[in-house]
Amino acid sequence: MSSTAVPPAPPKKVNRIGLEVADYRGARTTLCAGCGHNAISERIIESFYEMGVPPHRVAKLSGIGCSSKSPAYFMGTAFGFNAVHGRMPSIATGAVLANRDLVAIGVSGDGDTASIGIGQFVHLMRRNLPMIYIIEDNGVYGLTKGQFSATADIGSKLKTGVINDLPPIDTCALAIQLGATYVGRSFSGDKHQLKALLQGAIAHRGTVMLDVISPCVTFNDHEGSTKSYSYVKDHEEPLGDVSFVPFFQDIEVEYEPGATKEITLFDGSKVLLHKLPADYDPADKCDALRVLTEAHDKNEVVTGLFYVNTEQEDFITMLDLVDEPLATLPESRVRPPRKVLDELMESYR
Amino acid sequence: MKRHRLDPETKKATFAIVQAEDELAAIGMALGAGWAGARSMTSTSGPGISLMSEFVGLGYYAEIPAVIFDVQRVGPSTGLPTRTAQGDVLKNAFLSHGDTRHLMLFPSSVEECFSMAIEAFDLAEEFQTPVFVMTDLDLGMNNWMADPFEYPTKPMARGKVLSAEDLNRLGGFGRYTDVDGDGIGYRTLPGTHHRAAGYFTRGSGHNARAKYSERPEDYVQNMERLSRKLETARTKVLAPEFQEGKESDFGILGYGTSHWAIVEARDQLKQEYGLETDYCRVRGFPFNPSVLDFIRNHSRVYVVDQNRDAQMYSLLRLEVDDDCVGKLRRVRHFNGLPIDARSVTDSIVSLEGVK
Ligand SMILES: Cc1ncc(C[n+]2csc(CCOP(=O)(O)OP(=O)(O)O)c2C)c(N)n1
Ligand code: SF4
Ligand SMILES: [Mg+2]
Numbered sequence: 001m002s003s004t005a006v007p008p009a010p011p012k013k014v015n016r017i018g019l020e021v022a023d024y025r026g027a028r029t030t031l032c033a034g035c036g037h038n039a040i041s042e043r044i045i046e047s048f049y050e051m052g053v054p055p056h057r058v059a060k061l062s063g064i065g066c067s068s069k070s071p072a073y074f075m076g077t078a079f080g081f082n083a084v085h086g087r088m089p090s091i092a093t094g095a096v097l098a099n100r101d102l103v104a105i106g107v108s109g110d111g112d113t114a115s116i117g118i119g120q121f122v123h124l125m126r127r128n129l130p131m132i133y134i135i136e137d138n139g140v141y142g143l144t145k146g147q148f149s150a151t152a153d154i155g156s157k158l159k160t161g162v163i164n165d166l167p168p169i170d171t172c173a174l175a176i177q178l179g180a181t182y183v184g185r186s187f188s189g190d191k192h193q194l195k196a197l198l199q200g201a202i203a204h205r206g207t208v209m210l211d212v213i214s215p216c217v218t219f220n221d222h223e224g225s226t227k228s229y230s231y232v233k234d235h236e237e238p239l240g241d242v243s244f245v246p247f248f249q250d251i252e253v254e255y256e257p258g259a260t261k262e263i264t265l266f267d268g269s270k271v272l273l274h275k276l277p278a279d280y281d282p283a284d285k286c287d288a289l290r291v292l293t294e295a296h297d298k299n300e301v302v303t304g305l306f307y308v309n310t311e312q313e314d315f316i317t318m319l320d321l322v323d324e325p326l327a328t329l330p331e332s333r334v335r336p337p338r339k340v341l342d343e344l345m346e347s348y349r
Numbered sequence: 350m351k352r353h354r355l356d357p358e359t360k361k362a363t364f365a366i367v368q369a370e371d372e373l374a375a376i377g378m379a380l381g382a383g384w385a386g387a388r389s390m391t392s393t394s395g396p397g398i399s400l401m402s403e404f405v406g407l408g409y410y411a412e413i414p415a416v417i418f419d420v421q422r423v424g425p426s427t428g429l430p431t432r433t434a435q436g437d438v439l440k441n442a443f444l445s446h447g448d449t450r451h452l453m454l455f456p457s458s459v460e461e462c463f464s465m466a467i468e469a470f471d472l473a474e475e476f477q478t479p480v481f482v483m484t485d486l487d488l489g490m491n492n493w494m495a496d497p498f499e500y501p502t503k504p505m506a507r508g509k510v511l512s513a514e515d516l517n518r519l520g521g522f523g524r525y526t527d528v529d530g531d532g533i534g535y536r537t538l539p540g541t542h543h544r545a546a547g548y549f550t551r552g553s554g555h556n557a558r559a560k561y562s563e564r565p566e567d568y569v570q571n572m573e574r575l576s577r578k579l580e581t582a583r584t585k586v587l588a589p590e591f592q593e594g595k596e597s598d599f600g601i602l603g604y605g606t607s608h609w610a611i612v613e614a615r616d617q618l619k620q621e622y623g624l625e626t627d628y629c630r631v632r633g634f635p636f637n638p639s640v641l642d643f644i645r646n647h648s649r650v651y652v653v654d655q656n657r658d659a660q661m662y663s664l665l666r667l668e669v670d671d672d673c674v675g676k677l678r679r680v681r682h683f684n685g686l687p688i689d690a691r692s693v694t695d696s697i698v699s700l701e702g703v704k
Contacts, residue, residue, distance in 0.1 A: 056546060059385070059539050072549060072561065079539035080549035081384060083377065084403050090374040094381020094389060097365040099540050102385070120377070123370040322361040327386030327538060331505050334363055334388075336353045338500040344353075345497035 016052035016248055024049040026076040030069065036188030036214030037067050037136045041074045043191065044105070044134075047198035048075060051246060059095050059102045063088040063117060066143045067109035067136035067214070086117025089124035092131050093315075099325035100316050103202070104131035111141040114150035114169045121171070125178035125207055129315045132201045132208040133180075135171055136188070138216035139227035146219025151211075153299075157224030171211045172306060173292045176285050181206035181309040183288070184242075185302065187232050188214040196244040196271065197305060203247070203269035206314045213301065232301055239291060239304035240276040245269060263308050273305060282308050372397035376404040379415040380479075383408075384550060386510070386538035388470050392418035394486070396427065398437055398444065405479050406445025407552040409575070412525070412534070414473035414508070416466070418482045420489035423685045432685030433486035435605055435655040441481045442634060442664055448572060450579050452480040452586055453634040457608035459495035462488065465632075467501050468587060474508035476582055477536060485655070487606050487687040509535040513543040521545040524559035525571060532578030579635050586633030589640050594625035600647035601680075601697070602640075604631040604661060606687065607653045613690030614697070621694075622703050631661070636668055644673050651697050653680045655688050 012020055024045045029038050048058070058078035062068035064085035071080050079102075083091040088106050096104050113121050113135050124133065139152040148156070151171065152164040175183045182204040186194040194212060201208040213232050215221045221228040226235075245253055247268035261273040261282060273282060281287050288306040295302035322329070354364045365382075369375035375391040382389035393401065398419055408415055423429035424436045443449055452472055454465040465482055473480040509529075511522055516537070522545065525534045534557075537546040548559040555571065556562040594615070603611045608630055618624040629643040629650075644650050644665065652662040659679040666674050680696040682688040 054542075056542050056544070057540055077544050077547045079537075079547045080551075081381075082549070082551035082553065084407055084552060087373060087377050087404065090369070090377025091381035091384070093367065093374075094378035094383070094387075095385040095539065096381075097367070097378070098382040098385035098387035098389070099538075102539055119370065120374055123374065319365050319367075320361050321365060322356050322359060322363055325386075325540065326363065326365060327382075327540075329363055333356070334354070335501070335505070340353050341498060341500050 015049050017054060019049070019052075019055075021045065021049045023055060023077065024075050026074045027072050029073040031066055031073075032218050034217040035066065035142075036138065036212075036216070037070050038073070039188040039191075040134070040136055040194070040212055040214055041070050043194045043198055045074045047195055047202060051199055051202045052248070053103055053202060057101060057103050059092075059104045061088050061092045061095070061104060061106040063108050063112035064143070065109035065112045065141065066216075067107055068112055070136070071105075071107050086112050086115070087120055088112070089117070089120035089133075093124065093127065093129055096129055096131055097316070097319070097321070098327045100130075100321060101325050106131060106133045108133065108135050109142070109149070110135055110137040110139060110151040110171075111149040114171055115141075118150070118169070122174065122178055125175045125180045125209065127315045128179050128181055128206045128312055128318075130205050130207070132198075133210070135209075135211045136214040137171075137211050137227070138214050138220050139225070140216055140220045142216045142219055146216070153226040156226040157222075159219060159222055170292055170296065172209065173289055175207075175209035176288050176307045179207070179312070180209040181307075181312050181314075182208040182305070183210075183307045184305040185211045185213070187236060187301070187303055188212055189229060189233070190236075190303065193238065193242050193303065196242040199244040199246065200242070200265060200269070200271040200305065203244075203265040203267045204308070204310075205266035206309070206312060235299060235301045237295065237300040237302050239280070239302055239306065241274040242305050243272045243274070245272065263310065265310060271305060271308070282306065372400040373404065376401040376408075376415065376417065379417070380404060380408050380413045383414040383473070384539070388414075388416075388474070388505075390416035390418065390466075390470070392420065394420045394422045394430075395424045395437060398441065402445045405451065406447060406449050408479040409445065409449045409451060410447075410552055411550045412477040412536070413479070413550070414477055415479045416469045416473050416482065417479060418466075418484060421483060421485040423683075429685045431486070433606070433655070433687055434683060434685065435483070435485055435607070435660065438483065438654075438656070438660040439658070439664055441483065450635065452476060452478060452582055453483050454480065454587060455483050455604040455632055456488065457605055457630065459488065459493045460498060463498040465587070471503075471506040472582070472586065475506050475585070476533060476578060477508060478578075483605060485606055491687070509533060511535050511537050511541075511546070513541055513546065516541070516543040516545050523557045524548045525555065525574070526557040527574050527577070531581040532574050532576070533581065583635045583637055586635065586637065588637045589632055589643070590630040591643070592628040592630075594619070594627055597625035597627045598648075600627045600629060600643060600650040601653065602629045602631060602643065602650050602661070602665070603653040605655075607655060607682075607693075610688045610690045610693050611653055614693035617690055617694040618697060622698060624697075624701070624703065634664070636665070640665075641669055641673075644669050644676055647676065649676050649678055651678045651680045651700070653682070653688070653693055655682050657681060657683045
């Protein structure tokens with residue numbers, strides 16, 4: 001035994017499955033310093049770490065764009081898939097159906113979703129596929145130097161002076177109307193709210209759609225832009241406060257009855273919605289759509305968790321798939337015996 | 350499927366069928382599932398093939414298995430949507446932008462649609478790439494007689510997939526590293542419980558370890574390896590079938606549903622004109638070396654195509670040695686109706702200058 005006493009290293013901080021936060025990091029970002037997308041990656045890292053999701057079970061999916069590059073910058077040991085522009089939903093659908101144990105997180109941009117990708121987006125929402133779909137929404141095509149996307153607000157101005165004169169697509173309203181079951185909007189600069197929404201997203205089963213306003217500092221952060229840091233800070237109107245209590249944390253949360261709505265999610269975790277407007281019911285689509293429409297009329301950026309439906313069947317349940325991932329079924333379970341083929345052939349005689 | 354693919358105990362499905370909103374999504378779902386390790390397929394015809402083009406290029410470059418049945422019909426555009434053709438041969442060989450090249454199988458009968466489907470799933474996973482089964486509207490929609498299908502005798506070939514135990518032994522892996530010299534790398538499936546299992550799949554430039562790369566050497570090496578992979582495929586896709594005449598004058602080369610017309614035309618040529626012929630029925634692409642030998646070993650070869658632009662003929666011209674190009678002759682039938690023996694016979698007789 002050595003006689004020189006080595007001071008014990010301070011215990012490493014680990015999550016409930018024994019991993020450090022470093023295990024949830026990815027490659028160094030190549031996005032611009034100050035890009036909102038980087039802050040969202042940070043919140044994703046924290047949320048998956050704190051929830052103790054095993055990285056090897058995570059499928060990170062994206063389309064094309066600066067936002068779609070970001071899955072390379074979190075959870076480096078997870079499985080990543082950069083699809084083609086606007087078509088990540090179909091890749092996600094195939095992957096999740098092939099392996100129902102995957103925790104699928106899709107990261108898209110407003111161009112990738114609302115411009116080229118709107119077709120696959122709406123059909124993904126209809127199917128309530130269990131996955132988390134995040135739009136990193138800056139109102140422009142960042143990667144291709146800042147043209148307007150379909151979420152740009154009327155009257156918003158490009159650096160070149162070009163003014164957008166078409167109405168924006170509200171991806172949250174669309175998602176709610178079409179069948180997504182956990183829908184919210186946040187801001188890359190709002191650490192607390194975004195993390196609570198993301199942790200709730202992990203705890204939910206069904207399609208999660210989060211539109212996160214994420215300013216593009218290079219092409220859309222100037223005076224006259226409605227997706228700049230300062231515009232969103234000035235016009236953000238949170239629909240109450242969101243907090244999250246994971247299922248594995250044994251804490252009683254004190255709150256004023258009546259003023260807080262508690263929603264128990266699939267894994268037993270809870271989201272708490274405080275200070276919602278009077279009579280707002282997060283299980284009521286109409287309430288959500290009214291709030292979103294009114295916010296547009298008032299030029300407000302409403303954020304928060306708008307709609308949660310914990311009852312709706314997800315796509316895997318609807319297809320009644322076996323419990324094991326289809327991809328892992330051995331040949332004996334997927335190739336019917338000779339007798340079946342022979343009988344089938346007989347029936348055609 | 351509901352009758353034969355429910356789990357006997359739980360009665361739950363061991364399959365998933367999705368009616369996709371369009372062909373962009375259909376091929377995306379097939380690739381997503383193939384990436385995640387399930388066997389997957391989609392079927393379509395010309396307009397759908399055009400829509401799938403971008404994703405098929407991703408499947409080639411990111412190396413993801415999927416099977417695509419193309420029930421070819423008459424194009425271009427909507428064309429004659431209820432009529433038959435072999436109009437997608439050249440297109441599918443190179444579908445998508447950039448340098449691409451795809452595996453194709455050409456069934457001639459209902460039985461082969463079944464046996465080649467099995468073959469296509471094996472090839473897709475062995476070569477980690479999209480595979481086309483090139484049927485046509487005549488075969489896909491008209492009534493045909495068939496013998497009972499034969500039950501598969503081979504186990505499924507699932508290709509080079511590393512498990513967590515493999516990774517423990519190896520310590521790690523490079524997704525696009527050519528370990529075996531056949532151009533085919535090893536892959537892991539999402540969900541594999543090992544720190545070294547995860548990798549990033551992308552349609553942008555990547556190096557042998559699946560990292561993003563724009564380095565010229567990485568790009569060239571990767572593209573050369575993909576070429577090698579397709580070279581390996583030459584002897585793995587189905588070899589052609591041959592029929593020989595007695596001291597024959599020349600060769601006929603055909604594929605798909607032209608087969609039956611060619612068989613009959615050979616009889617007509619012999620009986621009516623005394624012309625003996627050899628016959629090569631191509632069953633796969635990239636071409637097996639014996640296809641090219643067939644051309645080399647004949648003074649002239651009539652290539653039978655059901656399209657205006659002699660697409661198989663053109664594809665062969667790209668592949669044969671320069672001194673063989675002149676041996677190829679075009680026999681085309683493209684009026685939307687299934688090809689008949691008489692039109693093959695008449696074309697050959699007139700090209701031969703026989704009276
Ligand atoms: C089919 C196709 N069309 C166009 C492009 C070019 N392109 C690349 S990224 C992009 C827009 C990305 O915008 P967004 O999704 O908002 O991402 P951001 O860069 O703003 O994060 C476009 C048009 C492409 N890659 N593929
Ligand atoms: S161009 Fe804009 S969106 Fe792209 S990385 Fe830079 S700041 Fe972010
Ligand atoms: Mg954008």
